[in-house]
Amino acid sequence: MLDNFLENLKAFVEGFKNQSTSAIELQLHEMENGFALICFGSLMGMPSPPSYLGMALLPYLEHEIKVMIFKSERLDDRLAEFFDLSDI
């Protein structure tokens, strides 16, 4: 029982750690979005010179492209995600 309690307490503290890294995760996501735009901007009509680079990376970025398309459907609903950072 004590082990179980300590395990749960550890998970609770892990949650605190996750919350304090949410700002950095958000920034990482924004950088990933930027990277995806650089590589695949041409897919949505944005002039993107290194499209050959994008094509070369394509097989490795399948998951990122799926996430990008899914995210693009939810672009009208981003506000609440940022409230995670607010600490009120």
Add this chain to the structure above:
Amino acid sequence: MSSTVLVIIGLVIYIVFYKTYGGFLKNSIVGSSDKEVPSKRLFDNVDYVPANKYVLFGHHFASIAGAAPIIGPAIALAWGWLPAILWVWFGNVFIGAVHDYLSLMSSVRYDGHSVQWVAGKVIKKRTSYIFAWFILFVLILVVAAFGAVLGGIFVHKPAVPTAYFLQIAFALVLGYIMYKMKANFGVSTIIAIIFLTTSIIAAVYFPFHASYKTWMVVFLAYIIFAAAIPVNILLQPRDYMNAWLLVFGLAIGGIAIIFSFKPMAIPATTMFSAPIIAGQATPFWPAIPLIIACGSLSGFHALVASGTTSKQLSDEVEGLFIGYGSMLTEGFLSTLVILSIGIAGMGIVGADKAQTLTANAAAFGNHYIPAMKASGGPVGLFAKSYATVVNSVLGIPAKFMVVLAAMWVASFAMTTLDTTNRLARYTFSEILEPLKDSAKGVYDLFTNKWVASFIPAAIGIGLAWTGEWKVIWPAFGAANQMLASIALMTASAWVMRVQKKPSWPVFIPAIFLWVTVTIAMIWYVVKIIPIFMAKSPVQAYVLGAMMIIMLILNFILVYDFAKPDKNQEFAEDNA
């Protein structure tokens, strides 16, 4: 009554209602769904990731717990400790926790969409837009309220700014250690705790004196420049240290108060209309939700619940523990605030004032707010009371504990100040969306990173410039509670129109809150704004205009709630 008995009563209420009322909400209102939770169905390993329920509880609680559940209850004690504690307990159980839980679950059923988006779906499209306006006003008022309260404590207790700025300096070093030197988690944590302790001890010996207005200028500069610094350099290490401050603060304070066995030294009740807001007779109803915001219920929580938590919930049955349970934990934090001031506050305000305050209940009601102001405002009084209780039970020197408690509040308030501009940027783009095609220049100007950061920060600090936290805090409370009312109406519309279940557990609190806050806002505009106008006309006009716009939006909102669009598709399948 002994504080220990009150802590136990509070815990019993929370556990009993969690099991009974929470269980009822889970089984009879939310029910179960055939669909898998979004974290599994839409798993993308980025936003949608199933999390362990304790990890998610920690994350959610750390996001919703900040400075507000400490400040509000400290002010509300002017009505006596009993009304304040009852509002925290029962406001929590019947309104705040229901609000958080239902916001979370409606979001889960709508693929992890935000409560703002769900409002557009289950009420009317424009409800989502009204939501964005309320968010913007809350953001401005939160800067004003936290700025004013923080300015007060920084002037009154000059060790606190030293501790805070040392913490920032240490955060930069910690960021370097964590990200450049790649120190592991355990080492970083030990270093973070050493840094925190050092900043508190050093601050006691090196106080930093500056005037209130100087601090306002510093806050404004800080808010704007914090946005320009990469998050891994400052914000993330600082937030990590804050998380430990919260854990320590709660654990040490909780243990000290539980084992203090001290009687409450302040009256249980004082008067129905104690002079609180701007020194005017402030009726307990409808003004209480304006004073105790986050400790009892808060609209911001709906956004946190539906922003990240709903995308990480790994099983619907865990929603109650995370949504309902973490709000009750925050209520417990407010309970500790009420009790620590209740048992130790009179030893803080000075012998003369304590004698006047404790002469009789009416005297306490009449003189509590000025006495609190002389002790450094709500944060000052709380920090000193907390330090006294911890000192008497655990023997830790009070002079360090005062700085720890004040820094606990200050750090969270500062986090809120510097994230506000990030949030404001997104809110602005939402609000200005209709202008995107018709007035592209205006749209581009206001959605510019620096302009969108500067406007709410400048208006907020401009309002705080007066130092009148007694006037500004309730305005923040009003906007935040109205946001909660919209979130509850959204949840109620979801239960009625989509779930087709009895909606009274959500509908009654939603309407109660709407009526209460609307009457309180009208009272505030009629009674408080003219008094504020005599003192600070510019600020009073800005505050008055914001309150009136919110009132108008408020009536549109309730009209839309009562008369939804007939052609609207409510079903979750259309999410």
